[in-house]
Amino acid sequence: xxxxxxxxxxxxxxxxxxxxxxxxxxxxxxxxxxxxxxxxxxxxxxxxxxxxxxxxxxxxxxxxxxxxxxxxxxxxxxxxxxxxxxxxxxxxxxxxxxxxxxxxxxxxxxxxxxxxxxxxxxxxxxxxxxxxxxxxxxxxxxxxxxxxxxxxxxxxxxxxxxxxxxxxxxxxxxxxxxxxxxxxxxxxxxxxxxxxxxxxxxxxxxxxxxxxxxxxxxxxxxxxxxxxxxxxxxxxxxxxxxxxxxxxxxxxxxxxxxxxxxxxxxxxxxxxxxxxxxxxxxxxxxxxxxxxxxxxxxxxxxxxxxxxxxxxxxxxxxxxxxxxxxxxxxxxxxxxxxxxxxxxxxxxxxxxxxxxxxxxxxxxxxxxxxxxxxxxxxxxxxxxxxxxxxxxxxxxxxxxxxxxxxxxxxxxxxxxxxxxxxxxxxxxxxxxxxxxxxxxxxxxxxxxxxxxxxxxxxxxxxxxx
Numbered sequence: 001x002x003x004x005x006x007x008x009x010x011x012x013x014x015x016x017x018x019x020x021x022x023x024x025x026x027x028x029x030x031x032x033x034x035x036x037x038x039x040x041x042x043x044x045x046x047x048x049x050x051x052x053x054x055x056x057x058x059x060x061x062x063x064x065x066x067x068x069x070x071x072x073x074x075x076x077x078x079x080x081x082x083x084x085x086x087x088x089x090x091x092x093x094x095x096x097x098x099x100x101x102x103x104x105x106x107x108x109x110x111x112x113x114x115x116x117x118x119x120x121x122x123x124x125x126x127x128x129x130x131x132x133x134x135x136x137x138x139x140x141x142x143x144x145x146x147x148x149x150x151x152x153x154x155x156x157x158x159x160x161x162x163x164x165x166x167x168x169x170x171x172x173x174x175x176x177x178x179x180x181x182x183x184x185x186x187x188x189x190x191x192x193x194x195x196x197x198x199x200x201x202x203x204x205x206x207x208x209x210x211x212x213x214x215x216x217x218x219x220x221x222x223x224x225x226x227x228x229x230x231x232x233x234x235x236x237x238x239x240x241x242x243x244x245x246x247x248x249x250x251x252x253x254x255x256x257x258x259x260x261x262x263x264x265x266x267x268x269x270x271x272x273x274x275x276x277x278x279x280x281x282x283x284x285x286x287x288x289x290x291x292x293x294x295x296x297x298x299x300x301x302x303x304x305x306x307x308x309x310x311x312x313x314x315x316x317x318x319x320x321x322x323x324x325x326x327x328x329x330x331x332x333x334x335x336x337x338x339x340x341x342x343x344x345x346x347x348x349x350x351x352x353x354x355x356x357x358x359x360x361x362x363x364x365x366x367x368x369x370x371x372x373x374x375x376x377x378x379x380x381x382x383x384x385x386x387x388x389x390x391x392x393x394x395x396x397x398x399x400x401x402x403x404x405x406x407x408x409x410x411x412x413x414x415x416x417x418x419x420x421x422x423x424x425x426x427x428x429x430x431x432x433x434x435x436x437x438x439x440x441x442x443x444x445x446x447x448x449x450x451x452x453x454x455x456x457x458x459x460x461x462x463x464x465x
Contacts, residue, residue: 035169035302035303035304035305035374036080036081036082036304036305037080037081037165037166037167038078038079038080038166038167038168038169038217038304039078039079039080039163039164039165039167040076040077040078040079040163040164040167040217040219040225040226041076041077041158041159041160041161041162041163041164041225041226042074042075042076042077042159042162042217042225042226042262042263042265043074043075043154043155043156043158043159043161043162043263044070044072044073044074044075044155044158044257044263045072045073045075045150045151045152045154045155045158046070046071046072046151047070047071047072047073047091047092047093047129047144047147047148047151048147049067049071049129049130049144049147049244051063051064051065051066053130053131053141053143053144054130054131054138054139054141055127055128055129055130055131055138055244056093056094056095056127056129056130056131056132056133056135056138057094057126057127057128057138057236058127058136058138059136059137059341059344059345059348060136060137060138060344060348061131061137061138061139064128064242064243064244065242065243066240066242066243066244067243067244067245068238068239068240068243068244068245068251069245069246069250069251069254070092070246070250070254071092071093071126071129071244071246071250072091072092072151072155072246072250073089073090073091073092073148073151073152073154073155074089074090074155074253074263074264074265074266075087075088075089075152075155075156075158075159075263075265076088076089076159076217076226076228076263076265077112077114077156077159077160077163078217078307078373079163080304080307083306083307083308084113084114084115084118084307085112085113085114085118085160086114086118086119086120086307086309086371086373087108087112087114087118087119087120087156087159087160088120088122088228088265088267088371088378089119089120089121089122089152089155089156090121090122090123090124090228090265090266090267090268091121091122091123091124091148091151091152092124092126092129092246092250093123093124093125093126093129093130093132093148094123094125094126094127094129094131094132094133095123095125095132095133095135095407095411096121096122096123096132096148096407096408096409096410096411097132097133097410097411098366098367098382098409098410098411100132100145100148100149100152101119101121101152101409101410102116103149104119104121104149104152104153104156105119107153108152108153108156108157111153111157111160112156112157112160114156114160116311117309117310117311117369118309119156120309120369120371120378120380120405120408120409121152121408121409122267122268122380122405122406122407122408123268123407123408123411124235124246124247124249124250124266124267124268125234125235125268125271125384125406125407126235126236126245126246126247126249126250127234127235127236127247128236128238128243128244128245128246128247129144129244129245129246130144130244131144132144132145132148133411134432135413135431135432135433136348136349136352136431136432136433137344137347137348137351159263164219164220164225165220166219166220167217167218167219167220167225168217168218168219168220168301169215169216169217169301169302169303169304169373169374170215170216170217170218170299170300170301170302171213171214171215171216171299171300171302171374171376171401172213172214172216172294172295172296172298172299172300173211173212173213173214173401174211174212174213174214174291174294174295174298175210175211175212175291176210176212176231176287176288176291177208177210178278178279178287179231179233179248179276179279179284179287179288180208180210180231180232180233180234180271180274180275180276180277180279181204181208181274181275181276181277181278182204182205182206182207182208182273182274182387183234183273183274183275183277184204184205184206184273184420184423184425184427185201185202185203185204185205186201186202186203186204186205186423187199187200187201187202188200188201188202189336191332191333191336191337191424191425192205192423192424192425192426193337193425194333194337194338194425194426195337195338195341196334196337196338196339196340196341197337197338198337199337205419205420205423206273206386206387206388206417206419206420207387207388207391208232208274208387209232209269209270209274209387209390209391211230211231211232211269211403212229212230212231212291212292212295213229213230213295213376213401213403214227214228214229214292214295214296214299215227215228215229215373215376216295216296216299223262224260224261224262224296225262226262226263226264226265227256227260227262227263227264227265227292227296228264228265228266228267229253229264229265229266229267229288229291229292229295230266230267230268230269230403230404230405231249231266231268231269231288232268232269232270232271232274232387232390232404233269233271233274233275233276234271234274234275234276235247235248235249235250235268235271236275236276237276237281237284238281239251239281239282239285247281248276248281248284248285248288249266249268249288250266251281251285252266252284252285252288252289252292253265253266253288253292255285255289256289256292256293260296264292267378267403267405268405268406268407269387269390269403269404269405269406270381270385270386270387270389270390270391270404270406271384271385271387271406272383272384272385272386272387272406272414272415272416272427273386273387273388273416273420273427274387302374302375302376303374304373304374305374306372306374307372307373308371308372308455309369309370309371309372310369310370310451310454310455311367311368311369311409312367312368312369312447312451313365313366313367314365314366314367314368314382314443314444314447315363315364315365316363316364316366316412316436316437316440316443317361317362317363317364317436317437317440318356318359318360318361318362318364318435318436318437319360319430319435319436319437319438320360320361320437321353321356321360321430323353323357326349326353326429326430327346327349327350327353329424329429330345330346330349330429331346333426334346349429349430349431352430352431352432352433353430353431355432356430356431356432356435359435364412366382366409366410366412367382367409367410368380368381368382368444368447368448368451369408369409370448370451370452370455372399372455375399375400375401376399376401376402376403377397377399377401377402377403377452377455378402378403378404378405379393379397379402379403379404379405379448379452380405380406380408380409381404381405381406381407381408381415381444381448382406382407382408382409382410382411382412383406383407383411383412383413383414383415383436383441383444384406384407384413384414384415384427384433385404385406385415385441385444386414386415386416386417386420386427386441388417389415389417389441389442389444389445390404390406392445393445393448393449393452396445396449397449397452398452398453398455398456399452399455399456402452412435412436413431413432413433413434413435413436414427414428414433414434415436415440415441415444416428416434416441417441417442418438418439418441418442421438
């Protein structure tokens, strides 16, 4: 297994005819090189869950009765002559972890011939599914973790078995400005809003990204094979209270899938600082169905002259902290804004810091991934990535079309930017939900951009795996 992981830190760039396909960002989109044939397959696998499982997403364990929609893995496998196979998977869970993905990747490589560096697994971050990780006072559900790992493998294997020849790729960039907003609001008392506050709001402290890109794959007869879409808001909210749910993004995808007869996949964007605060779940579902339908109908076909992926290790440290200072942050906020949560939050965060105390300053390893389909880039980051950091990658990327899939391949908690750390607030409190040292987010941006630049370098076109 360690030998396999060692092979992840390379670029996989294909076909000597392809270097001319890159766009010159400064001059706008250049004429693309002729596309090579694509084989594409897609499939889903449901995750079984029951009422006895702890639900992720809260400070303490919750137990839900019943379910709406399906919790599932949605996989798209793409193959091109000479390039090998690639798989993009989204899972209706709050997070995926490295152990789970490593195990699934090893099985997928054996059964499908897909290299681990070609596999990107994103969590949709629904807060209405059984827990897959230990955060706050919630433990991972081992049985559900195994179910998710098996579901990832099943979905990829089924998608691989359904590969169709001579498929076509189309793309459309839309917007959805009404679902979500920057939720780190500066209050009149100079605190950052989390829950319970009735203090006047002064301003948002960061941006909101309304972009809604849609990837469309069709077979040689024009029939849909797979649709993927991406948006950057926390996936919280079910139609019915107290039930398991893929939330509005997943419910919209499943409704469209039933209509079209092809898998529809949602990829969570850089949403660590963005929540849906004003749009009802029912309205969000209708808006997303409309947005994605418009994207499919308006998508322009793009020749795919190149498939590529780079997955590299990323090193970071657990930040050091002063216990009284961190305790005061939690106590002060809850005392003033959420007194009903004071005892719970104080207890849970103290326990989290106790667990993290011996880890202070220790180095940890995770992964960052960049993937290219034609001239459209996807960046996988293993965290609840602040929206501003995601937008910075987009701004600095050499590819005009660049999008973020956060909570990809691993989970290292929230990654705020430096300004957010200075402002404070829940996402920066030391805990199992936020433990990377300050500046980790900016370093991840720099590494992601460097990897994108490596993909864009014509000299890499001749590199071999």
